[in-house]
Amino acid sequence: MSTPSPRPSYAAVLRAPHALRAFTAALVGRLSYGTVSLALMLSLTRSTGSYAMAGTLMALFGATSVFLSPYRAALVDRHGPRRALLPMALLYATLLGALAAACWRPGAHPAVLAGTAALAGACTPPLGPTMRAVWAELLPDRAMVQRAYSLDGVAEELLFVSGPLLVGVVVGVAPPAVGVALSALLVAVGTLVFATSPAAGALRPAGRAKDGTPAAGRAGTGQGRALLQPVVVAAGVGVSVSAVDLLAVAFAGQHGHGDGTVAWVLAALSAGSAVGGLLNGAVTWRSSARARLPFLAAGLGLCLAAAGLAPGVGMLVAAVTCAGLFVAPALTTAYLIADESAEPGFRTRAGAWCNTAVNAGMSAGAAAVGLLVERLPLPVCFALCGAVAVAAALVPGRRRGATGERPGLLSRRPGGSRPSPSRPSPSPSRTSGRP
Structure with a gap:
């Protein structure tokens, strides 16, 4: 045995x-x-x-x-x-x-x-x-x-x-x-x-195919469809997370608290994200990354929606901490899917598309919440920001090939030897880019 x-x-x-x-x-x-x-x-x-x-x-x-x-x-x-x-x-x-x-x-x-x-x-x-x-x-x-x-x-x-x-x-x-x-x-x-x-x-430049076509330029529509789910979810996470900054400021103002309260809320989000990321890496998952990603995005959205119902700062901190537990795992899983979907010579770009989606979502979220918070009740703003992550979770995961993985990936098992196929290729404060 x-x-x-x-x-x-x-x-x-x-x-x-x-x-x-x-x-x-x-x-x-x-x-x-x-x-x-x-x-x-x-x-x-x-x-x-x-x-x-x-x-x-x-x-x-x-x-x-x-x-x-x-x-x-x-x-x-x-x-x-x-x-x-x-x-x-x-x-x-x-x-x-x-x-x-x-x-x-x-x-x-x-x-x-x-x-x-x-x-x-x-x-x-x-x-x-x-x-x-x-x-x-x-x-x-x-x-x-x-x-x-x-x-x-x-x-x-x-x-x-x-x-x-x-x-x-x-x-x-x-x-x-x-x-x-x-x-x-x-x-x-x-x-x-x-x-x-x-x-x-060890990350070698992309070579050329037998027909002379640069491998780095041969990503097809199949890969684009395979990247759709992680990119959309990454953007949804960016929108939802960036919204917390301004929503925390508005919550503190409505409840008569100072700027120190906002710092505690944002620290809770970061702490929750760090703990969630460590736990996510420690678990040996039986389900695939594509199957997990919608649940992680939906969990983030539901926790943010619940945060809008918090009667005081203590409950808000608790709810935001729970939301943070899903942030790093969702982004990590999106990056994993992007890497699994990458054509030969496209690995760095596949991750960069997710990175770009997160940053673009953060910018869009900050701008949108700035408009909403002056026009709608705060619980509704929290719910709408959470709904963005939930909506992103509904995007179906489409695999690039029959297995959804790069050639040679199936033979890379724990404890196994590494195959040698052609070598293919996841933000200052949350409102700025994470190159």
Whole structure:
């Protein structure tokens, strides 16, 4: 009788060859995304003297960063992390340095700031999607990949909580532009160490098919349909989660509480997400990722709808904590499905589409709730935001092939050997992008 393979642990994931160096370096680079938005907003506000102008410039920076993400990921798929990420990171860090210099003293021309901010956003290196692609390439079976994605998601959540705190420390002793310069340094150093690591080197550029067609450009309509479910759910999660920020502010105002209450609510959401992500990675699921994803999205939506009925802050914190339990698992599962659906040479882009969907959903959710909260009762606003996640859960999961997995994936079992088919390829505060 064969002995069953032991359940993989988080320590086992980090003990994979060269994984710890790559993951640590990627986290250093991604910490820049947790610091840059607040530091840049403060710098632009001080430089222009206008909240409206600073907001417009931040919108330009965020738009080019979010919506060009799949195209930057395509460069990683086509040329590999070393040839694609290093030039991006160098340009991004240089442009952030230019913004820091321009904002050091008031009076910079808005057109200069706008052009530099837009170009900087366009060069943002997709460290998150690339690191997830590296995990999927590096680890021998899907159980370990699930554990790695959960660890990655929880770590990212912590980065976007600690990043603004770090900026708060910096601006206490120096101008906000120093925070922008720090963001440039973090992304340059982190990307350099990550892209030159042996683990990143395992993510090879897409080759060419026998007919000469670049593999990275051959994703068909079947893959598009397979990605529909995770992308829509990721967008729904983004809408719902971003809504909590403003809804918490409105709830505190209606119940006579100060801004400290809002901080507790948002902390509860982050804590719930971190706990949920760790639990999701620890469980050996019998159901497929596509079967789990609708339940996770629906759970998030129902908890948010229930939060609107909370009679006081204590119940609101409890309900939001329960909602958070579904956030990281839903996003992790969406990333897993995207990776399983990826055609050869499309792995980084598949994850980047989910990433883009989350960020676009966050932007749309923040804008929509800002309009709704002044026109509708607060419980109705909570219910509508929850309904978005529930509606996303209704999108049917369509597999790319008969098994819904990439060729060769079925032979990657816990404890089994890795096949060698062609190598195919998951946000500052919640209202900004998570490259």
